[in-house]
Amino acid sequence: MARSVSEINAGSMADIAFLLLIFFLVTTTMDVDTGITRKLPPPPPKDQEDIKVKERNVLKVLVNKNDRLMVNGKPDDISNLRAEVKEFLRNDDIHSPNSADDRPEKRKEPLNFPLLGGQVWPSKGVISLKNDRGTSYDMYIQVQNELAAAIRELRDELSQQYFGMRYDQLVDDNKIKAIQKTIPVAISEAEPEDIGDK
Amino acid sequence: MAKFKKKGGNATPGISTSSLPDIIFMLLFFFMVTTTMRESTLLVQIKPPQATEVQKLEKKSLVSFIYIGPPLRKQYGTESRIQLNDSFATVDDIPEFIEAEREAHDEADRKLLTTSLKVDKETKMGVVTDVKQQLREIGAFKINYSTAKKIAEK
Numbered sequence: 092m093a094r095s096v097s098e099i100n101a102g103s104m105a106d107i108a109f110l111l112l113i114f115f116l117v118t119t120t121m122d123v124d125t126g127i128t129r130k131l132p133p134p135p136p137k138d139q140e141d142i143k144v145k146e147r148n149v150l151k152v153l154v155n156k157n158d159r160l161m162v163n164g165k166p167d168d169i170s171n172l173r174a175e176v177k178e179f180l181r182n183d184d185i186h187s188p189n190s191a192d193d194r195p196e197k198r199k200e201p202l203n204f205p206l207l208g209g210q211v212w213p214s215k216g217v218i219s220l221k222n223d224r225g226t227s228y229d230m231y232i233q234v235q236n237e238l239a240a241a242i243r244e245l246r247d248e249l250s251q252q253y254f255g256m257r258y259d260q261l262v263d264d265n266k267i268k269a270i271q272k273t274i275p276v277a278i279s280e281a282e283p284e285d286i287g288d289k
Numbered sequence: 290m291a292k293f294k295k296k297g298g299n300a301t302p303g304i305s306t307s308s309l310p311d312i313i314f315m316l317l318f319f320f321m322v323t324t325t326m327r328e329s330t331l332l333v334q335i336k337p338p339q340a341t342e343v344q345k346l347e348k349k350s351l352v353s354f355i356y357i358g359p360p361l362r363k364q365y366g367t368e369s370r371i372q373l374n375d376s377f378a379t380v381d382d383i384p385e386f387i388e389a390e391r392e393a394h395d396e397a398d399r400k401l402l403t404t405s406l407k408v409d410k411e412t413k414m415g416v417v418t419d420v421k422q423q424l425r426e427i428g429a430f431k432i433n434y435s436t437a438k439k440i441a442e443k
Contacts, residue, residue: 099433102306103306104310105306105309105310108310108313108314108317109313110317111317112313112317112320113323114320115317115320115321116320118324119320119323119324123345123346124345124346124349124352124405125343125344125345125346125435125436125437125438126343126344126405126433126434126435126436127342127343127344127405127408127434127436128341128344128346128431128432128433129432129433129434130432131421131424131425131429131430131432132425132428132430133425133428133430134425134426196388202403207392222414222418223414224413224414224415224418225413225414225415226413226414227410227411227412227413228338228408228409228410228411228412228413228414229338229411230411231414231417232338232340232436233340235340235434236340236341236342237343238416238438239340240341240342243342245327254441282354286330
């Protein structure tokens, strides 16, 4: 006599699944982390001497402990910073190894990017960012943000000019690399010094 | 012909619930996949600063977090403190923390490890600079300043 196997009652399956569902609903955090990505320089060798950089190739940005800004020796406001950095890092003619006397020099070795029409000379200009130990993190991020915005806008302009679209819309890795190398993130953060009180 | 009378007459049949578990399972899997467990309970208050030029942090599994901010419980003071994992730490604990993070990942992934600094905006740069110096010493060069996205005012 064949005994029929009674079916397993699946009615409670929904309840079990519900329980799990609610657990995951509660523990879920859907927020995406966003932020400004930077690369730290490797620590300097012990016996390194100060690298001499010509005055015209550096834009000094200082932030003091009262969150006040000084750009190249003059007090400044954060709202002007982006335009000034853009003006400083701008590369007027990327195909020329020379630049005007009052502008930062070009790098000695050209880079070869057929996508940008042959050899390009990136600017030697460097933003030197220095902050006090008492500077607030908020201010520091605002300054970093303006610097990032200036570089992004310059890249956008170059990208528009050669590829007809914004830098963040580029998909071709070679194009992205060409733009990146032509307009590098030239931000140098000074070795911290203990100046001022906390 | 009473023998062939329909059972139960013309009552509407109940809605079949047999596919309910499937629907729920589908939702369940969706949430299981999108879930990121809260890594650690925060002991410090983090109000991130806002910025417009933010990038998304890719590959969460390769990111280790360093929290810096004023302690939530006031008996620990109001000065910004560093939190690693689930406890307060000092700057000197960071190399150990990064080393542990490296150990937990494959050789191939170690180069891609990013350190995300979640710092309260009232924090002074002094402690952040110390942390950055430590990260430089140990060779964790990829960092990310965690910021909230601000809609550009135009």
